[in-house]
Amino acid sequence: MEGTIYSLIPPLVMLVLVLVTRRVLISLGVGILLGAFMLHDFSLSATLSEVWKQFYTIFYVDGALNLGNLFLLSFLLLLGITTAFMTASGGSRAFGEWAIQRVKTRKGAQAMPAVLGIIIFIDDYFNSLAIGSVARPLTDRYKVSRAKLAYLIDSTSAPITVISPISSWGAYIIGTIGTIIATNELTQFSGLEAFVKMIPMNLYVFAAILLVFLTIYRKFDIGAMKKHEQKAEYNGELVDQSKDVPGDLNNEFKDVQSGRVYHLIVPIIVLILATIVAMVITGIQGTEGNVTILEIFKNTNVNRSLFAGGLFAALSGFVLYVAQPGDKSSLGKVGLEGSKAMLPAIYILVFAWMIGAIIGELETGEFLANQFESLNINPSYLPLLVFLVSGGMAFSTGTSWGTFGIMLPIAGNIAANTDVSMFLPALAAVLAGSVFGDHCSPISDTSILSSTGAGSNHIDHVMTQLPYALISAGATAVGYMVYGMTSSAFLSLVITLLLVVLIVFAVNPKGKPSEVNESKTA
Numbered sequence: 001m002e003g004t005i006y007s008l009i010p011p012l013v014m015l016v017l018v019l020v021t022r023r024v025l026i027s028l029g030v031g032i033l034l035g036a037f038m039l040h041d042f043s044l045s046a047t048l049s050e051v052w053k054q055f056y057t058i059f060y061v062d063g064a065l066n067l068g069n070l071f072l073l074s075f076l077l078l079l080g081i082t083t084a085f086m087t088a089s090g091g092s093r094a095f096g097e098w099a100i101q102r103v104k105t106r107k108g109a110q111a112m113p114a115v116l117g118i119i120i121f122i123d124d125y126f127n128s129l130a131i132g133s134v135a136r137p138l139t140d141r142y143k144v145s146r147a148k149l150a151y152l153i154d155s156t157s158a159p160i161t162v163i164s165p166i167s168s169w170g171a172y173i174i175g176t177i178g179t180i181i182a183t184n185e186l187t188q189f190s191g192l193e194a195f196v197k198m199i200p201m202n203l204y205v206f207a208a209i210l211l212v213f214l215t216i217y218r219k220f221d222i223g224a225m226k227k228h229e230q231k232a233e234y235n236g237e238l239v240d241q242s243k244d245v246p247g248d249l250n251n252e253f254k255d256v257q258s259g260r261v262y263h264l265i266v267p268i269i270v271l272i273l274a275t276i277v278a279m280v281i282t283g284i285q286g287t288e289g290n291v292t293i294l295e296i297f298k299n300t301n302v303n304r305s306l307f308a309g310g311l312f313a314a315l316s317g318f319v320l321y322v323a324q325p326g327d328k329s330s331l332g333k334v335g336l337e338g339s340k341a342m343l344p345a346i347y348i349l350v351f352a353w354m355i356g357a358i359i360g361e362l363e364t365g366e367f368l369a370n371q372f373e374s375l376n377i378n379p380s381y382l383p384l385l386v387f388l389v390s391g392g393m394a395f396s397t398g399t400s401w402g403t404f405g406i407m408l409p410i411a412g413n414i415a416a417n418t419d420v421s422m423f424l425p426a427l428a429a430v431l432a433g434s435v436f437g438d439h440c441s442p443i444s445d446t447s448i449l450s451s452t453g454a455g456s457n458h459i460d461h462v463m464t465q466l467p468y469a470l471i472s473a474g475a476t477a478v479g480y481m482v483y484g485m486t487s488s489a490f491l492s493l494v495i496t497l498l499l500v501v502l503i504v505f506a507v508n509p510k511g512k513p514s515e516v517n518e519s520k521t522a
Contacts, residue, residue, distance in 0.1 A: 090259015132453020394437025
């Protein structure tokens with residue numbers, strides 16, 4: 001069944017179950033078992049062996065520890081512990097009180113994580129988790145739902161990272177493009193030059209980021225997001241605690257009145273600086289020949305760097321907490337509660353890795369790519385078709401990077417052999433579609449970590465973000481259609497952004513919140 005239409009069954013079944021049951025672990029588990037059954041012709045013993053193999057290879061592979069995964073999981077635990085120290089010390093409370101004196105509106109509270117999402121462009125994992133820790137005290141104070149915060153984080157982190165050459169994503173993409181250019185013997189540009197020229201053609205990125213700020217300032221709350229925002233703003237219900245969510249630590253510790261803003265700020269600054277320094281060091285260690293900024297970020301070990309940053313951040317939080325006077329919760333309780341808070345995210349991430357690996361063995365991505373290659377394509381509309389196929393592939397597999405690896409060479413080869421003027425637009429459309437599919441997929445690691453950073457239920461995040469992703473994608477598809485007719489990147493971008501604005505103003509022309517039952521307000 002590998003590489004056939006049947007390979008679509010496990011991800012489709014899993015996605016339907018997620019939508020129907022809203023229980024992500026059960027849905028992922030069914031998808032894992034079904035995929036393993038299909039790989040081994042429904043043999044029970046072979047299926048169980050496959051499931052076990054996919055589980056233990058997350059931690060141990062090829063006779064050695066899988067350090068990349070272990071570093072990332074350890075970073076999540078360390079981030080939970082750091083957050084616990086910031087909360088137990090009163091730093092989160094103090095920051096909330098400080099920020100509420102300076103950020104005067106609910107819109108301003110939402111704008112902060114959106115702006116930080118654009119400023120912090122080094123890595124999407126780091127972006128999602130670090131910004132969540134900083135922004136949550138402020139957005140909680142202004143009764144912004146955790147689902148809304150997760151959307152603000154997710155819809156700025158991957159979009160800004162995918163167009164930044166000095167980032168883990170940018171370095172990987174530039175290296176991949178360079179190989180495609182060399183393979184097709186294109187001499188008119190280098191990998192970096194091609195990447196920079198592709199930026200304005202990545203229409204989905206700009207549509208998604210614009211929609212984030214329009215959503216904030218026009219109060220464009222639609223679909224499930226509208227319900228979450230009404231519950232948060234009027235009833236103070238930031239997240240449905242009956243569901244699996246990262247633990248809320250606010251009520252777990254003794255109220256330390258001596259907490260100051262620096263008890264939150266210092267660990268975050270340490271996290272940022274230590275992670276960046278570690279990325280530079282590991283990048284230099286992995287670079288052969290000339291050491292340049294691009295080579296450093298191309299060869300950096302992101303997960304090891306995140307672990308180093310998390311370790312130093314946790315140590316700084318520990319030191320600040322121990323130095324505080326007065327009656328405090330025990331260190332053991334702080335560490336335990338911080339670790340427990342991250343367990344739901346770790347469970348989902350492990351299951352997502354497992355189903356991602358099984359979908360890979362079923363060659364679902366290869367099947368979609370082969371179907372795409374077999375189409376009789378008008379080169380002018382190659383970017384549009386590439387965008388749609390890449391979006392479907394990233395949605396099904398839950399990975400932008402995997403989609404990059406499959407679709408960039410295919411799109412590049414087709415363009416180089418049909419109409420070389422479509423080479424850069426087609427590659428840009430791959431990046432756009434991959435981020436779009438990632439935003440919609442419940443098994444996307446970036447979405448999982450965004451919901452973790454925001455303290456949101458993961459499926460709530462996926463369902464509330466979906467309408468916004470579809471709006472941005474619809475405008476993007478029209479933009480690529482315009483590009484096929486005009487070959488103008490500028491006009492395509494303008495049309496895309498104009499469509500997003502028109503949709504927002506058409507749905508909510510007054511930019512005011514929807515009516516609610518005032519008797520239910522807190």
